[in-house]
Amino acid sequence: MMDLKTKPTDFKDVRIAVLGAKRSGVMASILFAKKGGKVLLSDSGTVEIEGNLLSELNRLNVEVELGGHTSKVTNSELAILSPGIPNSAPIIQLLVKSEIPIVSEIEAASWFIQNSTIIGVTGSNGKTTTTTLLNEMFKDTNFETYCGGNIGIPLSQLMIDAEKSDSPDKVFILELSSFQLERIVHFHPNISIMLNITPDHMDRYEHNLMHYFAAKLHIAMNQNRNDFYIYNDDDRLLCENLPKNCQTIPAGIFSKSEKPVYADKNSIYLKNGEKLIDRSELFLLGEHNLYNILASLNAALICGISQAHLRDVLKNFKGIEHRLEFITTINGVDFYNDSKATNVDSVNYALKSFARPVIVILGGKDKDSDFSLLIPNLKKYAKEAILVGKAAAKIRTALEGVLPLTDAGYNMEKAVRIAKTKANPGDVVVLSPACASFDMYNNYEHRGKAFKEIVRRFEEEPKSA
The missing domain is CATH 3.90.190.20 (Mur ligase, C-terminal domain)
Structure with missing residues (x-):
């Protein structure tokens, strides 16, 4: 079995089972096959894999089994899990019994990120808007941006693209679901954003909000004192469960705490009282989007993005498809x-x-x-x-x-x-x-x-x- 006490670096001839043949599983299979792994892509259902991706899997000698998991899965040394597969699935229980280490696709792909900034965004609501807004804030700056995760582009796919570039200033902006965070080991964002916590996916978490929240909190488990945890300090549950291993930055609207970025009913301001932008200039509607904006601004300012650029982005950002x-x-x-x-x-x-x-x-x-x-x-x-x-x-x-x-x-x-x-x-x-x-x-x-x-x-x- 693969030892995950330290972040693994050598995958030559390692037997790897990737569970779930939708896009994240396919791209993880391609990434690890390129790294020399002996990859099995296994799905219990009948999934249609795009023709060009299927050709690439064949070229890399990835074995594909659809319509059921065989005993080949439990012959692996490492299992990489697609986010849609619950821990209660029989194949997961079998892997646990066989003591085969299981990691999420986000965890596995992150092993190849080097000398880059990682911004992770989670919470119950607002993740996609915040992730997309951050991506716009980092565009046309010194950073080369890679945006994905739960937003639709797997981190494995981003890594395949990023490894073609020699840019020294890469930033990975990742939307992270509780499912993706359940099985992380070494994943380490430099900046993590926790937008809010409200009941969601209770059918997966035994109708227990704290089980769901515990998965979300994994976003900060590997952070250290040089890292930042941006949180909504109007959310009592977040305030009562702050990580102690990193720098915490409040980003609420109504709380009285001192903040690097804050808002009133008319404008958004910086800590020194300087007005950044009038709220009347924003396209995004609603209180919930103001939370998203404040969290995004905090992350961008930490990374040195100019106020003028941020102002221009906010004036032109119209939101995302399917969200108001x-x-x-x-x-x-x-x-x-x-x-x-x-x-x-x-x-x-x-x-x-x-x-x-x-x-x-x-x-x-x-x-x-x-x-x-x-x-x-x-x-x-x-x-x-x-x-x-x-x-x-x-x-x-x-x-x-x-x-x-x-x-x-x-x-x-x-x-x-x-x-x-x-x-x-x-x-x-x-x-x-x-x-x-x-x-x-x-x-x-x-x-x-x-x-x-x-x-x-x-x-x-x-x-x-």
Whole structure:
């Protein structure tokens, strides 16, 4: 078995099993095969691997087994785990029993990062926006940027690209899920960002928030006194569980602590009181995005990014697809796509972003969420909710009597048509589901694109007389 007491460097002829044949598993297989490993890529399902990637796997003599794990997996010296595979999976239990070390793809790929800055971003909400904003902040500077992780580009793929460059100033900006952080050993970000903690993925963490939080906190486990941990100090749970091995930097909005970057209702300021930018110049809506901006600014300023450059980025950054994304206006009603809001807290932030009546489309595949936590903000900001998907009945039970509810079954087009019919000029219709998408769609991106296509079809319909 491979000894992970120190970070491994030699993989020649090491038997490596990569579990999960989606993109992170494929790219990890290619990376470790290039390093001389004898790689087995194994998936319990029937996954379609892109033709060019399959050709590369074949060229590198990576063995691929799909449709079930064989005993070859337990003949490995190291297992690299794709994030979607839970610890309860039988193959993981078998590897543990066989005492074969298991690491995440993020951990394994990070072994090859040398003399570079790593910024890790985690939390329950805001990860993708913050990661994307940071990437924009580091573009057109002295840094060569590599952005990925949970945002869609595996770190293994970034490493394959980065090793082609001899730039001395590389920065890896990584969105990190709790799944990716569960099995890290040596992964060491120079700057870690913890945006917030609210219940999410409770179905994976035995309905225990602290188990979920413990996985998130792994982001700081290998940091030292030269490293930085940026956290939202309006979040009590984060404040009560600060790491003691690194420098901690608060990045809240309402707390009274002294901060390197802070905001009031009008502007964002630096520690010395110098105004950086007026909030009226920002494209990003909502309190939740202000948290994302403050965290990003702290990280960028630590790395020496100029204030002028940061100001320009903030003035032009319009957010990410599927996160409070404005689509169009139909008959005076604004339509927004917030498909990435897959948990209750994201929806609460979305509702608070609008000063006009909201019709919200809720539902999908439940992640063991408590939908009653939506009630205060639904009462304050929403005029109606349209329910879709598998979780509709549970949501109705939680919200009955709070506001008008209409069921649209498993039909997004019907949901949009109902919302459009009930909305008045000046209202907002937003898809902000508080659920995963897998009951109706491949992922939240698929759901968001489908929603946008439906809205745009309605936009082309002739206006009623």
